[in-house]
């Protein structure tokens with residue numbers, strides 16, 4: 001399966017700039033291994049006037065079937081055979097989108113270190129996908145790409161050219177042309193719309209697909225007339241996920257709306273999630289594990305350090321055992337969203353007296369963090385550069401010193417179980433690192449040792465016998481020995 005991207009150029013803006021934009025040198029053919037096979041990038045032509053990059057994905061059909069195992073793909077009786085004998089190896093599909101994401105990730109983000117001015121410049125572009133499975137036919141192909149500024153050619157591919165009476169296959173030959181789009185935009189459009197047209201997404205839809213869709217759809221999806229179809233197909237008709245994505249797109253569009261709308265959307269999403277029988281999302285399992293550990297520790301006054309958009313604060317507020325909840329984050333934007341989520345400005349006085357949000361960095365000691373029963377660092381440490389971690393360690397365990405500290409972080413070993421994650425990638429692009437179970441325990445054990453805490457570990461999410469759970473949590477308890485010393489000192 002393959003696609004080509006071509007551009008034309010002039011002596012001032014040579015076509016070979018495409019190599020910079022794609023971060024792939026036109027002079028050499030390169031190969032990248034992805035979870036489904038090998039992706040090749042090569043340039044059939046590359047001179048000042050014309051340059052074409054081809055992405056060719058060699059699919060390992062057997063690996064593909066193996067990876068699909070155990071994800072409840074069951075289905076029709078012939079599914080077993082269809083798994084092996086199918087169009088995956090040659091038709092452009094969601095796999096090609098995965099390869100785009102893996103091979104051209106910087107290009108998709110519009111980053112070009114060597115020539116920072118280039119990515120924002122539109123240039124003549126032509127994209128060709130010779131065999132694109134298109135459920136919905138050429139008409140839908142046009143409805144998806146034309147609103148994005150592409151001139152679309154979508155020709156049905158005959159089932160068999162020798163027997164025209166057999167009619168058309170479900171494939172089209174797609175050509176997109178535009179003078180007004182950037183390479184990053186082209187890649188982002190393809191990344192989302194190829195699987196939408198394929199509509200047979202091969203891999204399990206993880207909850208973070210919503211984030212991915214919103215990120216890649218930034219700047220074009222919120223205003224697309226087919227937004228609903230794109231969202232639901234991209235998320236493989238998982239309705240609660242679709243609703244969440246739709247709701248969040250709505251949030252983006254209504255950036256400055258009043259809170260009742262935000263609440264209405266949140267409620268709709270929650271109702272949808274409840275109505276549907278589905279595995280509990282990992283984020284919810286994480287909050288459940290945190291609440292359980294806090295309850296077990298008898299904590300009433302709790303810090304949520306790196307509280308982000310306030311989901312945990314919201315959960316804690318619903319439980320009267322938590323009498324004081326303080327959310328701290330370095331990001332003003334996250335705190336603004338959190339305060340709208342919590343409707344801080346309209347809260348009754350009693351509720352309001354239980355909760356506070358403030359801005360602060362965990363890389364500095366902060367007197368405001370002293371005197372609490374517990375501190376939670378949920379999915380935060382991996383957002384700090386490793387050299388900053390000792391500073392966080394001191395601020396939390398050395399200076400603030402709550403009796404209980406909970407730290408959760410991804411278990412990188414589990415990443416092979418996320419079907420949608422290209423091999424060797426972290427789960428979130430802001431993650432500076434992800435630890436194995438051993439690495440996490442080495443860090444946590446040393447922290448406990450240095451600061452007089454005991455530590456135990458809790459698996460969050462399905463504990464895979466081979467690779468462990470998706471999230472690992474350390475529960476630190478300040479040890480009695482230290483407590484006594486402190487009591488004496490006081």
Ligand code: SAH
Nearest residue numbers: 306307308329330331361362363378379383
């Ligand atoms: N705790 C939330 C959010 C995790 S995302 C959850 O579990 O969902 C990580 C958060 O840590 C982000 O909101 C980010 O702004 C915050 N963060 C990163 N570095 C920080 C620092 N040095 N000080 C405080 N917050 C930080």
